[in-house]
């Protein structure tokens with residue numbers, strides 16, 4: 001969702017990405033890649049199935065031997081020494097002890113089964129399609145971003161719910177069709193990511209849940225787990241120590257010692273905490289001083305998050321009678337038969353929403369065409385471009401030659417805006433796919449520094465943005481009260497937000513007529529709470545538009 005608000009923020013401008021070989025890296029930054037990982041896991045499930053079959057057969061064989069020998073002992077050898085009189089019985093006893101037990105005990109079968117299982121995994125690994133540690137960390141950070149921006153309760157998330165406390169009650173802000181609760185180990189990993197970032201605000205919350213769940217599991221061991229109750233207690237105790245909650249750090253460490261009494265490091269910590277508590281007993285206040293870590297790059301965080309939580313505050317048509325909706329053809333013969341539903345959302349800056357700008361099948365084609373070209377999105381960083389935490393997505397550039405659809409889109413944009421959208425007067429179409437909790441924090445699309453790599457096109461700054469919602473399956477299915485217009489059938493109270501924007505396009509001028517950037521065009525893509533969000537940007541440059549957008553020295557225009 002794109003929101004507008006006024007504030008000053010340093011420019012971060014997306015520029016053309018140099019195409020690199022196809023890579024699957026940074027999976028967490030694009031939901032498309034996450035979806036592809038489903039097939040990867042399916043392969044592993046097949047390997048596990050074969051492994052289980054082989055191991056079951058092996059155990060069956062072992063059980064058969066066990067039954068044979070134990071039966072012999074209860075039926076044949078249990079009597080007096082009569083059985084030994086039978087030379088066949090004597091022979092088979094000696095043979096078993098000399099050979100059969102040996103073969104059983106030193107059998108390679110278990111190892112062979114494990115080896116086959118591992119080879120299957122290694123094959124998948126070689127394809128390069130497995131997530132890396134960085135992906136796990138990125139996904140965990142995405143979850144914490146959603147937690148923060150949408151004020152979600154960690155306890156709710158752990159139970160598979162997306163809840164926010166409103167007026168003292170947990171309210172579902174999104175009800176998933178399938179709810180997936182998290183395990184103690186899931187929470188441990190999220191908490192550990194925060195812990196390693198020295199972000200004890202989050203580590204405390206997630207590790208609390210982890211400890212609770214591990215305790216509940218009664219120390220039961222699961223082969224897939226990375227952490228244990230002891231690990232979680234250890235990290236949680238230290239997180240509490242770092243946030244000044246010494247007495248809690250002490251009691252957690254003592255609990256840990258119950259499980260691991262010889263742990264010298266924890267023994268030392270306990271002594272240290274006890275000393276600290278004697279030296280400066282805790283105040284009665286329960287305020288642990290837990291604060292969210294300050295991100296240096298976002299001075300407009302509160303406004304941004306408020307807007308994301310309230311689903312935007314675009315001006316309503318009731319407040320400003322100069323805003324309107326109409327069927328628009330730009331007096332252009334190309335649009336006469338198919339005028340487009342236009343909605344003027346704001347006059348200053350001038351922002352227009354074009355409904356149904358593309359069809360479902362065009363949206364699908366755009367997504368498909370972009371797939372192989374998707375690379376981690378970058379932003380301008382000085383004279384260069386770099387990835388950034390404040391923009392988590394992948395993007396691909398589509399030339400007009402990629403498919404006739406792209407050329408037709410360019411044409412349609414030109415018909416609507418009367419602007420020259422041919423390169424180099426506009427950039428290629430940039431298709432963006434967001435990842436887990438993917439977002440684009442408040443930014444300007446235009447360059448705000450003369451050294452920006454954006455000027456390498458030599459066609460001036462980005463005068464306008466034409467942004468298409470190529471798909472947006474969002475969490476909220478509540479109605480938008482602030483987006484009613486003259487099209488009641490399209491904006492009925494019950495109409496899901498996602499459908500209002502899906503296939504629509506936004507247009508706005510980034511620059512004033514005097515060429516200066518318009519500070520009011522600060523905008524953002526809120527973290528994607530759920531679903532697969534795609535947008536496509538067409539950035540139109542200053543040069544080539546001289547006859548369509550007259551200049552003016554007036555800084556207000």
Ligand SMILES: O=C(O)CCC(=O)C(=O)O
Pocket residue numbers: 001002003014432440445523524525526535537
């Ligand atoms: O995803 C959005 O809603 C905004 C994207 C955006 O502003 C950009 O790509 O420049």
Ligand SMILES: [Fe+2]
Pocket residue numbers: 443444445523
């Ligand atoms: Fe933007």
